[in-house]
Amino acid sequence: MFLDELVGKGGEWLKGTGPESDIVISSRIRLARNLCEFPFVRKCSDTDKSAIESRVAELINQDSKWSDPVSYCRIDEMNDLDRQFLVERQLISRELAESNGARSVLIDSDEKFSVMINEEDHLRIQAVQSGLDLTETWHRINAIDDFVDSCLHYAFHPRFGYLTACPTNVGTGMRVSVMLHLPALVMTRELEKVFRSLQKINLAVRGLYGEGSEAMGDFYQISNQITLGKSEIELVQQVNEVIPVMIEYERKARDFLLRESRDELSDRVSRAHGILQNAKTISSEETMHLLSSIRLGVNLGLIEVDLPMLNRLFLQTQPAHLQKMVGGKLDIADRNVHRASYLKKSFNIDDN
Amino acid sequence: MKCQHCEKPATFHITELTDEVPEELHLCEEHARTYLMQADVTEDDVPSIAGALAQHLKINEAAEQLAKLDEQACPLCGITFYEFRHVGRLGCPHDYICFEDEIDPIISNIHSATTHVGKKPRGAAEGTDKRTELIRLRREIEQAIQVEDYEKASLLRDQIAGIEEEHSG
Numbered sequence: 001m002f003l004d005e006l007v008g009k010g011g012e013w014l015k016g017t018g019p020e021s022d023i024v025i026s027s028r029i030r031l032a033r034n035l036c037e038f039p040f041v042r043k044c045s046d047t048d049k050s051a052i053e054s055r056v057a058e059l060i061n062q063d064s065k066w067s068d069p070v071s072y073c074r075i076d077e078m079n080d081l082d083r084q085f086l087v088e089r090q091l092i093s094r095e096l097a098e099s100n101g102a103r104s105v106l107i108d109s110d111e112k113f114s115v116m117i118n119e120e121d122h123l124r125i126q127a128v129q130s131g132l133d134l135t136e137t138w139h140r141i142n143a144i145d146d147f148v149d150s151c152l153h154y155a156f157h158p159r160f161g162y163l164t165a166c167p168t169n170v171g172t173g174m175r176v177s178v179m180l181h182l183p184a185l186v187m188t189r190e191l192e193k194v195f196r197s198l199q200k201i202n203l204a205v206r207g208l209y210g211e212g213s214e215a216m217g218d219f220y221q222i223s224n225q226i227t228l229g230k231s232e233i234e235l236v237q238q239v240n241e242v243i244p245v246m247i248e249y250e251r252k253a254r255d256f257l258l259r260e261s262r263d264e265l266s267d268r269v270s271r272a273h274g275i276l277q278n279a280k281t282i283s284s285e286e287t288m289h290l291l292s293s294i295r296l297g298v299n300l301g302l303i304e305v306d307l308p309m310l311n312r313l314f315l316q317t318q319p320a321h322l323q324k325m326v327g328g329k330l331d332i333a334d335r336n337v338h339r340a341s342y343l344k345k346s347f348n349i350d351d352n
Numbered sequence: 353m354k355c356q357h358c359e360k361p362a363t364f365h366i367t368e369l370t371d372e373v374p375e376e377l378h379l380c381e382e383h384a385r386t387y388l389m390q391a392d393v394t395e396d397d398v399p400s401i402a403g404a405l406a407q408h409l410k411i412n413e414a415a416e417q418l419a420k421l422d423e424q425a426c427p428l429c430g431i432t433f434y435e436f437r438h439v440g441r442l443g444c445p446h447d448y449i450c451f452e453d454e455i456d457p458i459i460s461n462i463h464s465a466t467t468h469v470g471k472k473p474r475g476a477a478e479g480t481d482k483r484t485e486l487i488r489l490r491r492e493i494e495q496a497i498q499v500e501d502y503e504k505a506s507l508l509r510d511q512i513a514g515i516e517e518e519h520s521g
Contacts, residue, residue, distance in 0.1 A: 034445060036445050036483045036484050037483040037484060037486040037487060038444075038486075038487060038490075039428075039429040039443055039444040039487055040429075040441065040442055040443060040444055040445075042439070042441050042443070043429050043430075043431060043443040043444060045490075045491075045494060047490075047494070048490065120441070142471070145471075149473045149474055150474065153473075153475070153483055154473040155445035155484070156472065156473050157445070157448050157449070157468075158468075159466065159467050159468065160448050160459065160466075160468060161468025161470065162468075162473075163445040163448050165441045165442055166440065166441050166442070167442070167455060167458055167459050167462060168462055170448075170459060170463075170468075171463065171465075171468045171470065172468070172470040172471065174470075226462070226463045226464065226465070227463065228459065228462075228463035228465050228466070228467075228468055229463050229464065229465020229466070229467060229468070229469060230465075230469065230470070231469050231470040231471075232470045232471055235470075
């Protein structure tokens with residue numbers, strides 16, 4: 001099955017390649033789209049949901065249009081573990097995993113784009129790219145949107161733009177976001193201040209898994225708040241302009257830590273490495289926290305660890321990934337033991 | 353939507369008809385009361401009990417208007433304005449048209465804009481009214497089948513097929 005092939009892979013957004021990849025993790029754009037002839041998903045009958053689902057499923061047969069082979073997964077026919085697995089990989093939202101009725105996701109083999117069907121809107125098209133490259137991400141998602149538009153009828157209003165179930169997404173229906181790794185700003189307690197100034201210019205800050213999620217592993221997503229009254233290019237520019245400033249802040253905080261407390265920082269990184277190499281049982285939260293310290297240490301030249309492996313571990317030590325690797329359901333205690341032994345193995349292979 | 357002066361929800365939407373352009377206000381009950389009292393003061397210079405009573409009446413009227421508005425339903429998907437206010441999600445694309453006057457200030461509040469300037473889908477100029485009508489027809493066909501009115505269901509099915517064919521591709 002397609003999902004099993006993904007288990008050992010790191011996912012496009014955690015590849016850790018591309019410009020400024022020590023701080024910028026990934027660039028992501030999503031478009032909310034609805035078909036004009038159906039109610040929005042919350043008001044859909046089961047028949048409506050199935051009709052939407054099968055209409056979009058037909059697109060997949062026109063595979064000449066897709067640059068890569070695409071896979072199609074019915075979320076409603078999947079077990080909880082597989083759903084959670086897709087959430088952890090950021091290919092589907094928690095909302096899609098937990099809702100009811102016919103719903104699915106279309107994913108390309110590189111995990112560079114996905115289309116959620118029957119989430120809050122009929123279609124949620126998403127494109128992701130490793131590192132900072134929003135313009136390329138926009139060109140790619142725009143082409144996918146054009147293709148879908150040539151096959152289906154979108155709900156559109158001349159003044160309000162693309163119509164969405166929630167008025168907060170109306171207009172372009174577009175959310176542009178960049179994920180950043182900001183451990184030094186967290187350590188120097190400057191993050192709050194930076195985020196407050198971002199809010200003033202209508203940019204939102206979220207944790208690793210979007211709205212309401214904690215900022216696990218010091219990963220933060222910065223995105224546009226407003227979707228109407230600005231063109232797609234303007235929205236991309238708005239986020240694009242602020243990223244170099246954020247990178248600059250994080251670099252200054254890193255320099256400050258190196259200058260003022262190099263020994264403490266180095267100690268922290270080495271201890272994190274020591275725990276991950278030797279723990280017998282460890283939670284997902286603690287793992288993320290320690291991996292974040294090591295990632296900072298690697299980027300500052302304080303420790304030598306293979307960066308692609310480190311990036312992969314952020315994903316593979318999460319609950320569903322761990323269980324998929326073991327090949328079955330595990331309770332929390334067993335997961336923590338398996339996680340510790342998987343980490344130990346990974347770090348020791350790296351040492352040799 | 354929040355009150356313009358505090359964090360409470362705005363339940364009073366007042367349109368001031370001035371000489372130039374109408375001014376829209378979105379206020380909670382408390383601030384609506386204060387606003388209407390003040391408006392009264394500037395008119396008469398002296399606040400009168402009669403004036404205050406008159407304003408109180410206006411507030412009750414506004415509440416009545418809101419109750420009336422809450423009952424309004426979209427002819428296509430059937431969602432009421434009350435349901436939208438409480439869930440925060442619209443029922444179908446047509447809601448943006450049938451509740452346009454109410455949604456307009458909400459959208460302007462969220463986005464500080466009311467006009468889309470980005471990408472347009474193909475056929476954006478033709479409009480999507482005919483296809484949106486399918487929402488109503490599909491709802492009616494389900495209802496017809498439920499009450500076993502197969503004759504009506506069959507007529508509706510033909511109508512649906514007609515629209516689907518006409519605008520396909």
